[in-house]
Amino acid sequence: MMHSPILVTGAAGFIGFHTIMHLIQHGATQVIGLDNINDYYDVGLKYARLEKLAAFKDAFHFEKVDIADKEALDALFKKYQPKRVIHLAAQAGVRYSIEHPQAYIDSNLIGFMNILEAVRHHQIEHLTYASSSSVYGANTKLPFSTLDQTDTPVSLYAATKKSNEALAFSYSTMYQIPMTGLRFFTVYGPYGRPDMAYFKFTQSLYANKPITVYNNGNMMRDFTYIDDIVRGVVASAMHIPETKIFGQYKTPHMIYNIGHNHPENLGEMIEMLEDLTGKTAQKDYQPMQTGDVLSTYADITEITRDLGFVPQTSLREGLQNFVEWYKAYYGVV
Numbered sequence: 001m002m003h004s005p006i007l008v009t010g011a012a013g014f015i016g017f018h019t020i021m022h023l024i025q026h027g028a029t030q031v032i033g034l035d036n037i038n039d040y041y042d043v044g045l046k047y048a049r050l051e052k053l054a055a056f057k058d059a060f061h062f063e064k065v066d067i068a069d070k071e072a073l074d075a076l077f078k079k080y081q082p083k084r085v086i087h088l089a090a091q092a093g094v095r096y097s098i099e100h101p102q103a104y105i106d107s108n109l110i111g112f113m114n115i116l117e118a119v120r121h122h123q124i125e126h127l128t129y130a131s132s133s134s135v136y137g138a139n140t141k142l143p144f145s146t147l148d149q150t151d152t153p154v155s156l157y158a159a160t161k162k163s164n165e166a167l168a169f170s171y172s173t174m175y176q177i178p179m180t181g182l183r184f185f186t187v188y189g190p191y192g193r194p195d196m197a198y199f200k201f202t203q204s205l206y207a208n209k210p211i212t213v214y215n216n217g218n219m220m221r222d223f224t225y226i227d228d229i230v231r232g233v234v235a236s237a238m239h240i241p242e243t244k245i246f247g248q249y250k251t252p253h254m255i256y257n258i259g260h261n262h263p264e265n266l267g268e269m270i271e272m273l274e275d276l277t278g279k280t281a282q283k284d285y286q287p288m289q290t291g292d293v294l295s296t297y298a299d300i301t302e303i304t305r306d307l308g309f310v311p312q313t314s315l316r317e318g319l320q321n322f323v324e325w326y327k328a329y330y331g332v333v
Contacts, residue, residue, distance in 0.1 A: 005030045007082035009067060010089035012037050012046035014193050015229060017053065019086060022230045024059045031059055032080045035089065036066035041194045049191055067111035077122045086237050087115050087129040093195055094134060095289055097156040108160035116171045126178045128237040131165055133185045133259065133296045134158035143297035146255050154293065165255060172253035178240045182233065185259030185298045189226030189318055190325030201270060202323060205279040206332050215288045217267035220295035222259040225313035232258045235307040259298025260311045272316050276323045
């Protein structure tokens with residue numbers, strides 16, 4: 001495990017929090033966490049994550065910084081001089097982007113550009129950054145392969161993530177900085193995001209309120225448990241990608257799908273939650289939402305080949321872990 005400084009952005013977020021926990025528990029001695037703690041969802045949950053990380057005060061250092069603030073970000077890089085960066089900070093959510101587009105421009109475009117510039121000027125050994133399965137957009141060929149075209153994003157969120165990949169590729173090529181992009185597929189688990197369907201369904205089940213089900217539940221998602229995701233994130237961060245040749249250009253840039261490689265029907269996921277909570281869902285059926293896609297399914301050939309990534313957690317096991325955490329965290333009897 002690395003003993004030189006590692007910077008993780010989005011430290012108070014779902015994946016960032018678990019990534020930092022994994023790094024420290026596996027021997028990292030200096031992890032810097034960055035987050036602006038925005039109010040996209042319950043900030044209490046974000047502070048609860050940071051409180052758990054604060055127990056590792058010798059290894060973990062937190063800075064409240066917005067990546068859209070270039071001067072503050074540059075100051076942080078100068079202060080800590082990280083060698084590797086795991087960039088997970090972003091404005092998340094497909095539906096939120098319809099009503100709050102500027103938040104995605106500020107964080108996912110301006111903020112990402114600031115990260116690239118900081119990485120360029122501070123001799124970073126490797127940048128690992130979050131992309132999304134959303135980049136596949138209107139693509140109908142399953143499973144989604146990193147060789148597939150991604151020119152049809154159907155949400156602003158997806159378009160910003162597609163832009164991140166293009167910007168990273170150009171910077172990696174121009175400045176020969178190793179970079180790895182990770183296309184996440186429906187990440188879930190304890191301390192998860194309250195805007196995600198499984199979390200909202202669980203809340204509604206325990207509150208005896210109806211759950212909103214889009215497209216009659218006839219959607220497939222490649223649900224990927226957080227512990228599996230984190231193993232892939234850390235393995236990616238520790239693995240410098242091979243340089244590829246594109247004509248006269250050399251590019252040390254790689255894109256991986258990181259998913260479970262086993263899509264599940266949304267209706268079946270609801271049945272599992274009903275069983276695990278002992279509750280029966282009252283379903284409010286609604287048509288497909290703007291920006292949603294019918295199916296996601298990750299081809300993980302490359303990340304398995306290069307990093308040995310093999311998901312180990314079934315959806316039922318992962319949901320059981322989540323429900324147990326939810327009951328303990330919210331005091332549900």
